[in-house]
Amino acid sequence: MAISNDLLSSTLFSIRDSEVDELYKKVAFLDGVRKAGGVETEPGGIKIQRPLAIQEHSTITQLATGYEPVNLAVNDVLRPAIYDWADFVAPIVVTKKEEMENSGEYAIVKIVEARMKSVMGMLRRELNKQILVGNSTVLTSLNTLNGNVGIGSATGFLEHLAVGSQTNVVGGVSKATFSTTPGWQNQFQNGGGALGMDDLYNLYIKANSVAPMGDVKHLIMSETVLSQYRQLLFANERYIDTKTLDGGRMALAFNGAMAEQDPQMGFASSVAGTVGAYMLNYDGIKLVFHADGDFAVSPFEYISGTTARSAQLYVKCQLVADFLGGQGVLINAG
Numbered sequence: 001m002a003i004s005n006d007l008l009s010s011t012l013f014s015i016r017d018s019e020v021d022e023l024y025k026k027v028a029f030l031d032g033v034r035k036a037g038g039v040e041t042e043p044g045g046i047k048i049q050r051p052l053a054i055q056e057h058s059t060i061t062q063l064a065t066g067y068e069p070v071n072l073a074v075n076d077v078l079r080p081a082i083y084d085w086a087d088f089v090a091p092i093v094v095t096k097k098e099e100m101e102n103s104g105e106y107a108i109v110k111i112v113e114a115r116m117k118s119v120m121g122m123l124r125r126e127l128n129k130q131i132l133v134g135n136s137t138v139l140t141s142l143n144t145l146n147g148n149v150g151i152g153s154a155t156g157f158l159e160h161l162a163v164g165s166q167t168n169v170v171g172g173v174s175k176a177t178f179s180t181t182p183g184w185q186n187q188f189q190n191g192g193g194a195l196g197m198d199d200l201y202n203l204y205i206k207a208n209s210v211a212p213m214g215d216v217k218h219l220i221m222s223e224t225v226l227s228q229y230r231q232l233l234f235a236n237e238r239y240i241d242t243k244t245l246d247g248g249r250m251a252l253a254f255n256g257a258m259a260e261q262d263p264q265m266g267f268a269s270s271v272a273g274t275v276g277a278y279m280l281n282y283d284g285i286k287l288v289f290h291a292d293g294d295f296a297v298s299p300f301e302y303i304s305g306t307t308a309r310s311a312q313l314y315v316k317c318q319l320v321a322d323f324l325g326g327q328g329v330l331i332n333a334g
Contacts, residue, residue: 027128028220028262029145029280030287036217038282043291048083050320052173054181081171081321083154085290086142089314090119096307119313120295131287131319132220132264132278143319145278145285147186147329148270157285157321158186158278158329160271163206170321182210183323187279190272191333195228203279203328204255211326214283219259222266224334225276226252229259273332281326290316 033039042048061070092115102111130136134144134156143151147159147168155168159175163185167176170184178184189203200219207216221229230252252259257279266274293316302309 026260026262027124028218028260029131030124030128032218032220032258032260032280033282033285033287036282038217038280038286040286040288041291041294042288046085048085048288048318048320050081050083050171050322051078052081052171052184052322054079054173054178054184079173081173083143083171083288083318083320084141085316086139086318087293087314087316088123088139089312090123091310091312092116092119093303093308093310116313123295123313123315127315127317128262129264132262133267135267142317145319145327145329146267146275157319157324158188158327160188160269160275160329160331162188170324175324183212183284183325186324187328189328189330191276191330193273193332193334195225195232195276195333197232199330199333200229200254200277200279203330207279207281207326207328211281211284212323214281214326216255216257216279216326216328217282218280219254219257219277220262220265220280221259221277222274222334223261223263224266225330226259226261228334229254269331271331275329275331276333277330279328279330284321284323284326286320286322288318288320293317 059071059073061068092112094112094115098111126136126139127142130139130142131144132146134146134149134151136142140151143154144156145158147156147161147166149156154170154172157168157170159166159168163182164179166179166185167174169175173184175184187203187206189199191199204216233252265278266276269275293314296314298312298314300309300311
């Protein structure tokens, strides 16, 4: 029985959000940012623009007699951070030969499902790798949390340096220019070779002290650091219910923020050791998708000059920063 393009297309639409393949690797950032409300949608535009309030507007004049002159020196408090979109696509293809060799009832649909799993998993892994580490050879226009990496004229968000000494350019706004602006300098902690609870608490307290909104929602750790954290809490583990991810499953937490491992973490730091954990507040870090580019699946169409037909899995997105002071990076912790 011939399977129509419409049937194959509807199959892709129905399984887009629920696929796992045998090459699966955990994508902690992508899952965590959606769960915590860190995903936004833009209807269009050539670039993404985010307004930043990074200076005091005016100064205070104390009045002793009431006749003192008022200091009217002011600054424009808003400065835009501007980001380019990152676009990428992967095809899902079936040939006439495959259709004829799998001509049992709906057999070709199962092939399409398997290929959808493979393509979706591949895109999610590559996207997650670029965001956490910044070493993708394909998604080079997508921003990264890794402050050691340069992306075109921009650089990674979270530097492995103390507050005040960071110089990366994020969204066209230099951290060096606003080195005394607490919301534009990320928090940093060097574990000194082994994880201690004081490392996590120091990072957490510093991040929340300058966060204008929200709280730390997510700790993405290397497998080694998460293992050490579990050992530190062996007698008094803390858990958070992750109903929206997997009903009833319990996940390790730190001060209410979900703590989990990602196989991409544990990469080399330019300062010392490896990057062991990111501490993220998703009110300040956002993954912005175009309204028509959130893993959008196009209908199947025949490829001219061949016996094959294909659909496209299209993504248009960018990682953006609204404030960095509420974010933290932990290095050299095991």
